[in-house]
Amino acid sequence: MTSSLHHRAIENLGTRIITGDLPAGHVMLAEQLEDELKVSRSVIREAVRVLQSLGLVETTKRVGIRVLPASRWNPFDPLVIRWRLASDARGAQLRSLAELRAAVEPAAAELAAQNAPASLRMELVDVARAMREAGNNGEVARFLELDIRFHSLLLSGSGNEMFANLMGQVAETLTGRTVHGLMPDHPHQAALQWHEDVAEAIARGDAASARAASDRIMRRTMSQMADTWTEQPRVFIPVRQ
Amino acid sequence: MTSSLHHRAIENLGTRIITGDLPAGHVMLAEQLEDELKVSRSVIREAVRVLQSLGLVETTKRVGIRVLPASRWNPFDPLVIRWRLASDARGAQLRSLAELRAAVEPAAAELAAQNAPASLRMELVDVARAMREAGNNGEVARFLELDIRFHSLLLSGSGNEMFANLMGQVAETLTGRTVHGLMPDHPHQAALQWHEDVAEAIARGDAASARAASDRIMRRTMSQMADTWTEQPRVFIPVRQ
DNA sequence: AGTTATTGATGTCTGCACACATCGGTGTCA
DNA sequence: TGACACCGATGTGTGCAGACATCAATAACT
CATH class of the missing domain: 1.20.120.530 (GntR ligand-binding domain-like)
Incomplete structure (x- = not known):
């Protein structure tokens, strides 16, 4: 259950954003993430929704999924704290x-x-x-x-x-x-x-x-x-x- | 954009859980929520994912979507705080x-x-x-x-x-x-x-x-x-x- | 009592229609 | 001729519907 595709997608994107591997302002496309993580749209969409609620990304029509700057992250969220503890x-x-x-x-x-x-x-x-x-x-x-x-x-x-x-x-x-x-x-x-x-x-x-x-x-x-x-x-x- | 179906589903369920209208231990089915909120499965699923990340619900196969007790809620999340401020x-x-x-x-x-x-x-x-x-x-x-x-x-x-x-x-x-x-x-x-x-x-x-x-x-x-x-x-x- | 089969819910995938922000082309006017 | 306003094409997230996979609680069985 901890290693559902949904969880793995969240972990993958969350850690990459917080380490700065995906810098603020970087724009991704849902379709591109599907190919990259080899999962379906529904998995990506649910993961992006969660990352959105953590303040890590925002979605805009006609643009894509944009990575937000660290100042927008929710510093009290357990996931964010864990990812930061595992980063530089x-x-x-x-x-x-x-x-x-x-x-x-x-x-x-x-x-x-x-x-x-x-x-x-x-x-x-x-x-x-x-x-x-x-x-x-x-x-x-x-x-x-x-x-x-x-x-x-x-x-x-x-x-x-x-x-x-x-x-x-x-x-x-x-x-x-x-x-x-x-x-x-x-x-x-x-x-x-x-x-x-x-x-x-x-x-x-x-x-x-x-x-x-x-x-x-x-x-x-x-x-x-x-x-x-x-x-x-x-x-x-x-x-x- | 703030009034997307996804957002409204989160607000609806979140407020009802935090006011105690949906008490801890209460079990819901995704299909039942679709009928109740008149939205599709994907909207419900994405909303439930977010509520899950806030510690408001957990999902179990063969059981459904279970409301968690207040001790499991993330008291630092802005949504949770806002909903609590609007409750008793x-x-x-x-x-x-x-x-x-x-x-x-x-x-x-x-x-x-x-x-x-x-x-x-x-x-x-x-x-x-x-x-x-x-x-x-x-x-x-x-x-x-x-x-x-x-x-x-x-x-x-x-x-x-x-x-x-x-x-x-x-x-x-x-x-x-x-x-x-x-x-x-x-x-x-x-x-x-x-x-x-x-x-x-x-x-x-x-x-x-x-x-x-x-x-x-x-x-x-x-x-x-x-x-x-x-x-x-x-x-x-x-x-x- | 322990084991196995069934069942029913979430998990995952896919194709489609729609809404709408952005971009580029077109036409108008100075 | 150049600047600007308009407007339609395009592409991407949003929402919908249906299917199959997976797995744990429960029932049936030995």
């Missing part, structure tokens, strides 16, 4: 996600302290303690698993569905950081403590402390990552008149 | 957007102070000054226009395409707030001053001050709005195992 812009995408996460997580911690259900608060405390144990024992894989669960619970507990939707992206960045050897085998004691601080503040409903502790975690991760994506070009999206 | 969940959607904005704008201000191009910084200062003038003269429409431009410039100047993408939603919330009479004819002097503070801090590259001033604006906005959406039910998205 991987660094810029990771930085954008990290900046978003740094902005959102302290706010999510504050909201979780006010709104999260009791069971979630308790699990958060448990997970934070387990993180310290796994971290001190050098259990890298288990630590990553717990880290992902901690931040997922935090985002979920905010009760803001937009924050919660970032779970997947956060998991991806945490995993990527570990896989690429950017995480020490034994996490810093301060970071472990801050995780426990966040969990306990949320458990007792202390919104300000939860935000402050989460903010410390985010500032630390940002300063750790900062040098890895230096000189990634920034994309300035023009303001519509 | 309007209050909850506005709150989510406000919370996201409150988290993002101070971060955007900080980044803009570090990265924004010079011309943008200068325009930001001009707009902030014009806001004070329009505000003091009770020019509501012009003030709204300038307010939208100010916050758009801020988000754009961050150099983070995800932040910049929120321009549209911010414009919508600011407009909605004015239209619904939640804005006083003469904005508070403190708020006007904070806007100038943000602009001037960005202009001189003072990231910390820019964030602090933006944070004051956001906290004030949030406390103003808080009582309008009291007791809007929160949606907790479960953490995937």
Whole structure:
């Protein structure tokens, strides 16, 4: 099902557009795509419809299927994010996600302290303690698993569905950081403590402390990552008149 | 072109799903939709493909087109946001957007102070000054226009395409707030001053001050709005195992 | 209980008619 | 003679109808 012709057509065109292989302004014809991908019109048409909804292309009668500039892409769409992570812009995408996460997580911690259900608060405390144990024992894989669960619970507990939707992206960045050897085998004691601080503040409903502790975690991760994506070009999206 | 059959089919099904008229778990057949919307199979199929990419439905052979629960919807997609704003969940959607904005704008201000191009910084200062003038003269429409431009410039100047993408939603919330009479004819002097503070801090590259001033604006906005959406039910998205 | 056959829905392909933006030719006017 | 407005030819997306392929849920069978 994942490898239906429709999916493959979307993947093929989406990746080629986002890597810049098909540059903005490039015009394609449906018939030409049929020949190129060796699929029928219906497959192409359905794929183009989806790419259109992602802001990657627009269709005009008598012209064809035109590739849109990056400023028109929907930067929050999971497909777009995945394709960008697999492209040369991987660094810029990771930085954008990290900046978003740094902005959102302290706010999510504050909201979780006010709104999260009791069971979630308790699990958060448990997970934070387990993180310290796994971290001190050098259990890298288990630590990553717990880290992902901690931040997922935090985002979920905010009760803001937009924050919660970032779970997947956060998991991806945490995993990527570990896989690429950017995480020490034994996490810093301060970071472990801050995780426990966040969990306990949320458990007792202390919104300000939860935000402050989460903010410390985010500032630390940002300063750790900062040098890895230096000189990634920034994309300035023009303001519509 | 906006009223193509394809587009209308998406709107029809999308709104009905998001209002709950078509509840999660509800199963439809493509043939039945053809009769209902009086369009051909290709239109239905292309519309369903797009709704599938938004996480609103899934298709299964031998079963049909199944409506997915709200936890599967992509809360960042412009269509989903628009449909939610037009539904009973309007209050909850506005709150989510406000919370996201409150988290993002101070971060955007900080980044803009570090990265924004010079011309943008200068325009930001001009707009902030014009806001004070329009505000003091009770020019509501012009003030709204300038307010939208100010916050758009801020988000754009961050150099983070995800932040910049929120321009549209911010414009919508600011407009909605004015239209619904939640804005006083003469904005508070403190708020006007904070806007100038943000602009001037960005202009001189003072990231910390820019964030602090933006944070004051956001906290004030949030406390103003808080009582309008009291007791809007929160949606907790479960953490995937 | 486990295996196989049936069934019914989506997936894919194809030929056709239509709408309409663009381009080039034609004719008019200065 | 040159510039410009008009108008029809052309080509491409949009929409329609019908066919066959595929595959998973269900029923039938051993």
